[in-house]
Amino acid sequence: MIDHLMPDIPRLYSAIAEWLACMIFILPFKKRFSKIKTGVIMAVMLVVQSGFMVVTEDVSLFFWIPCMMVAVxxxxxFIYVSCAIEITDAVYFVLIAFVVAEFMASIEWQVACYFRIAQSGVWWREWLALILGYGIISVILFKILYVHFPEDGQIEIGWKECLSAFLIAISVFAVSNISYLTINTPFSGRYSFEIANIRTIVDLAGIAILYAHLM
Structure with missing residues (x-):
């Protein structure tokens, strides 16, 4: 029988998911700088994102939302500096990327915990599961989104579209994480695997809604 207790997702794993989600939107578009400078930016942002998430791992619940805002x-x-796109396009893309990262981290960790790979003490199994999980999800989402992106990245997103995408993304984030704040709601779970199911399913639904919005 599976234990009802599931450890929290390591912040480093969340940081990698956020970085990969950004890469899904960065790779197809015309870059702002040369290949070498872009590669340096990518490497630096991976270190910065990971460092920030690890350093803030033990912050109190009061600072959790501000830390998430900084991460976004x-x-x-990362997206705006890497690509030759307008700020409205970057804002729109990061809203989708944030939900994608939440889904990616959630489903990989849930599967790893289910098969007792997570925190098993065998580091290569944990990282192999991470690479396979994140890799498969990233490739699938990249293939789905790539056909809808113009090469120059200019899709003429306006602030009105950004606002509606923001409302969708913030609603998805609130519902998927409400169990971590309180269990006294009709939409909260009481056990960790139950909470993980809610988060994964809601994030997946959020990606579908944002994809429909993009179309």
Whole structure:
């Protein structure tokens, strides 16, 4: 029988998911700088994103939301600096990327915990599961989104579209994480695997809604 207790997702894993989600939107578009400079930006942002998430791992619940806001801002900066796109396009893309990252981290960790790979003490199994899980999800989402992106990245997103995408993304985030704040709601779970199911399913639904919105 599976234990009802599931450890929290390591912050480093969340940071890698956020970085990969940004890469899904960065790779197809015309870059702002040369290949070498872009590669340096990618490497630096992976270190910065990972460092920030690890350093803030033990913050109190009061600072959790501000830390998430900073993480999203880092993602926005990463996308905007890497690609020759308008700020409205970058804002729109980061909203989708954030939900994608939440889904990616959630489903990989849930599967790893189910098969008792997570925190098993066998580091290569944990990282192999991470690479396979994140890799498969990233490739699938990249293939789905790539056909809808113009090469120059200019899809003329306006602030009105950004606002509606923001409302969708923030609603998805709130519902998927509400169990971590309180269990006294009709939409909360009481056990960790139950909470993980809610988060994964809601994030997947959020990706579908944002994809439909993009179309």
């Amino acid at each position: 801002f880092l993602m926005l900066f």
